[in-house]
Amino acid sequence: LKAGGAAEEKEKLRRTTEARLKFLRAVIGGTASAKEAEMVVLDLLLRVGGIAGRERPNSAKLDEYLRGVELVALWMALVKPPPSLRYKVCLDLLNAIDEGGAEKSTLALTALTWEDRSILKEKLVSFEFGATPSGRKVAAAVLERLNDHLLINYGEGMPEINAETRVEHVLPVKPVVKYWDNHWPDEEDRAQWVHRLGNLVLLSRRATAKEKNGTFTKKKERYQEEVWPLTISVSTCSEWKKAALEEQQEKLLGLCEVMWCL
Structure with a gap:
């Protein structure tokens, strides 16, 4: 039973990571204000491939890193912050990844300030998603x-x-x-x-x-x-x-x- 449960959790994690990547591809590819998030995704892909001496994250860490990137990409797409702020947030995210920031799911909690998180939540409520093609x-x-x-x-x-x-x-x-x-x-x-x-x-x-x-x-x-x-x-x-x-x-x-x- 334990082996079966572990296999199910592993498959669930794999599918969640796949869903995160699909989401990021759609948001980054379809929204100009979310383009900077691509640098974080590319960095993670390099890490997974063991390229350039970067530490290779395990599956759980990779999934949590991507969760943080999802949050940042969605914030960029809806809030549309200035390029300088978008770039800074992505660099901060990369620094957090360098420091192993996915321990105990902290990366998704620290990827944005609570003020930015609150603004994003308000945007999810008020944003007129259906008004434009983007x-x-x-x-x-x-x-x-x-x-x-x-x-x-x-x-x-x-x-x-x-x-x-x-x-x-x-x-x-x-x-x-x-x-x-x-x-x-x-x-x-x-x-x-x-x-x-x-x-x-x-x-x-x-x-x-x-x-x-x-x-x-x-x-x-x-x-x-x-x-x-x-x-x-x-x-x-x-x-x-x-x-x-x-x-x-x-x-x-x-x-x-x-x-x-x-």
């Missing part, structure tokens, strides 16, 4: 990472992002059916929430304009057939009103807090 790229990366986190804990396989994968607004940006006017009669509420992370779901196939703008009853039929657990969970809601969206937003933020020590 914002939707970050949303797709975050949602995939959160879904992967759940799937790894469930012991299930992780779907791959492909050309058909899309982020969809549950409450449409420009509703064309009366259903949404009835369920979201306040235009200010609609404008405030439509682009928030809690109103976005990950889909494994491209939806038609009619599907994207349809009623929630119709959307649920598609969502419950999805491979992503957080999308499936939205399909269990009876209605998609402000209270349901706020609850989903809190759920996503809670997962972010656990994963990145916010």
Whole structure:
């Protein structure tokens, strides 16, 4: 049993590290303000390869290092600090790695100051992910990472992002059916929430304009057939009103807090 448990933990760690690297590739590749984080990832790859005399981290240390880099990359993507500050944070992160900063999971706790961590948490709540193409790229990366986190804990396989994968607004940006006017009669509420992370779901196939703008009853039929657990969970809601969206937003933020020590 002990041997089996150790093997399961090893596989879970491997899959988590893989998910972290996917997230970093998506955020760094899709967001100009997160490019500096690439230097830390490259340094870690050199260490893993035993190149340039760097200490080779074990699997647990590597995973914790990457957790710290994830946090920093997300902060860069959403907060958009000036280049000089981004560069400084990355150098501080590299110095912490040199000093073995992943002991007892401290790197994810020290990668950012508590003030920066608080600002990031506020951005996760208020950032209008769905308003721009770059914002939707970050949303797709975050949602995939959160879904992967759940799937790894469930012991299930992780779907791959492909050309058909899309982020969809549950409450449409420009509703064309009366259903949404009835369920979201306040235009200010609609404008405030439509682009928030809690109103976005990950889909494994491209939806038609009619599907994207349809009623929630119709959307649920598609969502419950999805491979992503957080999308499936939205399909269990009876209605998609402000209270349901706020609850989903809190759920996503809670997962972010656990994963990145916010």
